[in-house]
Amino acid sequence: MRKTEEVEPVNLTPMIDIVFQMIIFFVTTVDLDKDKFDKEMVIPEAPHTREAKPEPSTIYIQVKKNGTVWIGSTPLPNDAFLFGMLKKAMSIHGQNIPVVIHGDGRAEHRHVRRVMDVVAKTGIWRINFSAIQKKGT
Amino acid sequence: MPISRKKKKKKRPAPKMEDIPLTPMIDVVFQLLVYFVFTFEPIDLFAHLQVYRPASDKNATSETQPEVVRINVFPDGYTINGRVVSNETLLNILFRMADLDPNQTVIIQPTVNSPHAHLIELLDMCTNAGLNKFSIISAD
Structure with a gap:
């Protein structure tokens, strides 16, 4: 019973890392010219x-x-x-x-x-x- | 009410990292990501073709040397030293000229009603052949 209650939270850190990397890529490659x-x-x-x-x-x-x-x-x-x-x-x-x-x-x-x-x-x-x-x- | 809250807090252990609500941040980050992905647009690469513009001096035209290459641009094509040529012939001539002397100045004389695209096309042909000095003079 106790085991089912304690669901391990998904580790989001790598995903956020990648998402931020992508955002930085798009922000810096945008050419306002x-x-x-x-x-x-x-x-x-x-x-x-x-x-x-x-x-x-x-x-x-x-x-x-x-x-x-x-x-x-x-x-x-x-x-x-x-x-x-x-x-x-x-x-x-x-x-x-x-x-x-x-x-x-x-x-x-x-x-x-x-x-x-x-x-x-x-x-x-x-x-x-x-x-x-x-x-x- | 405050007392009960305090009691609750005391019972709990120190908050762990996992307790920070990440959902709103991820929402916003995804919104930004989607925005940048959709607004991303590949851009055209530009080239700048440098030309010389001799001062519009009325007497200057009489001093032109016979070996000068003069290309006229008309709305429907080109002439080289007065001879009507097709684009392929012109390109061949330009290649031969560039073989002899790539620093040969080409005098380009577009007529006023020729489209600007023809001039750029000619400059592109000259660059393709290896010529790199252009003077643009205007026909009256």
Whole structure:
């Protein structure tokens, strides 16, 4: 009678250990960078290129399908505004800051060209085009 | 009431580790785990293709040397030094060029109405061939 009453409690410690390990794994591998760009944009693929090395103070300029220019989640009203922003960034970080043009593949070249012209006018010479090297499955 | 409680406590031995209720913690931990498993999303790896943008100087175009390779990007395809080429032919030419001199600068001139994807495709082809210097100039 007494034996049946004293059920040995299940040892939960190993399970909790593993569960915590998994949580830490998912928390640390979550990449917040993926929210930096609009998901509606279709970025062209360039499978033969090398993966980009993230550099601090990189300026990402998004050119959307309809030609609007965005930085982060902010649409820019005109080219003069972009020029001012780049000039300001240049005054802080110098002329060697990389600019990445994150252009929608469906956008016409004229819009990308406009952005390139503004960037070149500021004196920033590191212009890069963003492309998908490897698609996430 | 308090007296009876005290009595009860005195009767009991010191609480063992097993007495801590683990159920709420496990509940929460599982919730977190399920959340992270569901929100996990593989991301696209990006490449940054560096290009040169010569200053838009009207006189600069006349100084182009004859050995320069100029590729035009049109909405429906490419031309190399004025000759219409298919993608395969262009890639072959680029491979041969890269064999001769991988530091050869390729001047890319996209038309204003060509889609941006064509330019990236061309840059990808050049990189595939082994060329690594691109100048993008704009056609008016």
